[in-house]
Amino acid sequence: MIKEIIQEFLKVIIRICYCIYNYVNIGGLYNRVKRKIYHYWVSNRFKSVGKDCIFRPFLMLREPYNISFGDNCSVGYHTVLELYSNYRGKQEFHPELLFGNNSSLGDYGHITCINKVSIGNNVRMGRKVFPFSFLIDGAKLLRPIDRPTERR
Numbered sequence: 026m027i028k029e030i031i032q033e034f035l036k037v038i039i040r041i042c043y044c045i046y047n048y049v050n051i052g053g054l055y056n057r058v059k060r061k062i063y064h065y066w067v068s069n070r071f072k073s074v075g076k077d078c079i080f081r082p083f084l085m086l087r088e089p090y091n092i093s094f095g096d097n098c099s100v101g102y103h104t105v106l107e108l109y110s111n112y113r114g115k116q117e118f119h120p121e122l123l124f125g126n127n128s129s130l131g132d133y134g135h136i137t138c139i140n141k142v143s144i145g146n147n148v149r150m151g152r153k154v155f156p157f158s159f160l161i162d163g164a165k166l167l168r169p170i171d172r173p174t175e176r177r
Contacts, residue, residue, distance in 0.1 A: 060081075063080065063082060064078075064079065064080050067080050067083070067086070067089075068080065070086070070089040070090065071089050071090070071092050071093065071094060072089075072090055072091060072092055072093045073093045073094065074093075074094045075094055075095045075096035075097070075098060075126065076096045076097070077096060077097045078094050078096070078097070078098045078099065079098075079099040079100070080099075080100050081099075081100060081101050081102040081103075081104070081132075082102060082103070083100070083103070083104055083105070083106065084103040084104060084105050084133075085105040085106070085107060086105075086106050087106065087107040087108055087109070088107075088108040088109070088110060088120065089106070089108075091108045091110075091120050091121050091122060092106060092108065092122045092123075092124075093121075093122070093123050093124065094124045095123075095124055095125045095126035095127070095128065095146070096126045096127070097126060097127045098124045098126070098127070098128050098129060099129040099130075100129070100130050100134070101129070101130060101131045101132035101133070101134060101152070102132045102133070103132060103133050104130055104132070104133065104134045104135065104136075105134070105135040105136070105137075106122065106136050107135075107136070107137045107138070108120035108121075108122060108137075108138045108139070109137075109138070109139050118139040118140065119140070119141075120138045120139050120140065120141070120142075121138070121140075121141045121142070122136060122138050122141075122142050122144075123141070123142070123143045123144065124144045125143070125144055125145045125146035125147070125148060126146045126147070127146060127147045128144050128145070128146065128147065128148040128149070128150075129148075129149050129150065130144075130150045130154065131149075131150055131151045131152040131153070131154060132152045132153075133152055133153045134150060134152070134153065134154045134155070135153075135154070135155045136155075
């Protein structure tokens with residue numbers, strides 16, 4: 026008798042919980058918590074991060090300590106942010122990547138930088154955008170010292 030009452034009570038509790046937080050909401054809550062944890066973890070790796078920035082999971086993040094974000098910035102899923110401070114220990118660079126306020130880089134974006142790249146305020150870059158900085162002194166194309174002369 027008591028066992029049946031407890032089972033019925035649990036069924037009622039489960040139905041109430043299902044009505045309040047159905048499976049979709051619980052999944053959405055899980056995803057929000059997961060995104061927040063990732064955001065706080067990755068934010069500490071950057072040089073500076075403004076208020077209300079959103080970071081989706083990166084595909085590759087190289088030298089994040091040279092990247093600064095303004096307020097209200099967002100970076101989409103599977104983006105690649107690569108900054109190179111040297112090339113095989115033979116060439117030295119001073120990369121710096123700056124995102125202005127209210128700027129965003131869409132999903133699958135790719136930024137490679139060896140010099141200063143500054144993305145201004147209110148700039149929206151869509152999906153699969155590939156800006157890069159490989160120019161030295163504004164005119165010369167960088168040619169690595171060990172560049173092979175033949176392709177195999």
